[in-house]
Amino acid sequence: MQIAIRADSSKIIGTGHIMRCMTLAHALKNEGYFVTFYSRAHEGNLNNWLANQGMDVRIIPAGSNSIDQYSTAHGSWLGATQAEDIQATLNIINTVPDLWIVDHYGLDHVWHKAMATRSQVMVIDDLADRRYDACLLLDQNLGRKESDYAQLTNAKILAGVDYTLLRPEFIEQRQKASIRQGIKNIVISMGGVDLQNVSGIAFRTLLNSHLHELESITVVLGHANPHRADMQLLASQATHIQVEVVQGVSNMAEYFARADLCIGAAGATSWERCAVGLPTVLVQLAANQQIAAQQLTKVGAALSLDIGQLESHLEPVVKELANNSDKLMGMSRLAFSLIDAEGTTRVVKEIKSLFA
Template identity: 35%
Template sequence: MIVMNVVIRADASVQIGTGHVMRCLTLAEQLKERGTDVAFICREHEGHLCEFIRDKGFHVFALPGKDVKINEPRNTHEKWLGVPQERDAAETIEVLKTIRPDLLIVDHYGIDHIWEQTIRPYVHNIMVIDDLADRPHQCDYLLDQNFYEQMNRRYDALVPRHCSLFLGPKYALLRKEFRQTDTRVRNQLNHVLVFFGGSDLSNETARALQAIQHIKSRTLTADVVLGKNNPYKDELKARYAEDERIHFHIHVDYMARLMNRADVCIGAGGSTTWERCYLGLPTIMMTVAKNQEEIARDLSENGIVHYLGKKEDVTPEMIAQSLEQLIQHPDQLRQYSQKSVKLMEKKEMHMENLFQTILQKGDHSH
């Protein structure tokens, strides 16, 4: 049997967060289950996850952590690369020359068609994972797992004609722990999950905890998940040490269990949105990045999440009011839960189609 070689180019850092690497690890695990060899190329930024990826059983080719001033960035996030795209491409090519992968997967907002075109001679096929639709790509497959009213038109002028598109939450990259956890429709609010991603640099967690303390109900309890890159974790644990209703968890590998136990989540947009929807967990959502806003508005207009607005506009009082509303109106909680589940229907079938397509041997580039 011919084994396919896949290489993934993705980074984590304090600035970027952990989401890109985490969803690529999810994809890597599923590719490995299908008999594929998978390796990563990551730059060693502050807050990188190279060791974490190695601990999961994947080889990592580490690029040196740099922070070179990029004088004229070609796209909004090029500075996230730490070096100009041309340099990143040259350093990546040195790795690719030794592997010649069948498939290169790129999940990086700092990379666009120029980088991909430079890399093209060293790979058979290129797959891009994107959320922004804000720059052109030179790729054979593109995955955007987000929900937009106009999602089928967003990439029309941004990818080559031959590119296969996989769009919407039915293609969301969910870890095995989620796929193996039963969906549950919520009927009553007793237990809250608070999670704002791996870094939470603006400390939205503190705001959510203030809101929970506003709620008079002694039966309301909360699990609070803090990433290992969270700079406020010790301060938060100390501040709420006396509150028996609040339990802290640091950099967990049992998130599906915590989500399944919760009746509502207070959290941001981003990739955990689809994990919550898959498990039928309603969300009181605020956005912490510009690229989350349109998705949050569209989900809200479709009655799938309870969206409060951008982080700078949301107060602890607003969060507390939303909690009270869902405690007093369990029918609203149930509706959010049912609509979340419906959004993710037949997901396994769609994912199987994705894997069959991207694991075909041969050169699709034109």
């Protein structure tokens, strides 16, 4: 059975779409499916990294940067019109897939319908902001409901955190993790790119703070983060606390499981942190992270700060949590309760049912 995944990564798009698709791809390969990624050669892409992870990757050449007259809100992310992308994709297909999995805000029903003439189509989305022509649609955001897509598609909707795509190591670390009761170890994780270097703002603020119980700070940079040298320079100046700067790690679950608090982006890694019960001070880095930030804050599993608030508000927020173990423990319990770590299994089951 042939499955094709259409997803991109870049300095603008980030890496989250590729990362969650890779999680699903590994699970599908374990079930005997043959999976191929179709990804455009945007600046700052993860295409070579994907191939090094053992994935079959077909490269769509960089596009014309044209935008459809009636474009989606993220049409510029595509780097071409949808018609151009359809043709460029078809040009490099060797075998027509049985299923397309499409994780791209710049593609809508126009692209889906073109591919659906010979294949089934599944969409992964977060926005519910355009029309979709698919048989299956996944939106793993907390609080998302089937009704949010009722006027946009006839697809079967997999909505909410019960369908969160998690790698197996998070299931393993979940079994080892415990409710956080104090803050000795903080991890900073701002996603795959972090062009604004929000990691640096948070890191510098914590290094200059007076958090007497804090023993270590770990900064985890994504594969495409361009600020590693700046982070290492900051780390070299730290004399009173243990610090570590790492990039492109393959064991993120371990870093999250051993931390007591995360300062992190409100992207796809939000659900990974919940899986291991890690309380988080969320920072919204992009518009598509708004739902996760609002919902996690609303239920009490996280706190939220704007980028502009980090320098002035981060230290008092962390101090409050450090001095209020009941609140920290409550956030940790709530995070644990949101995710049962079986989402990937449920999604694979739904995909298999398409061919039953």
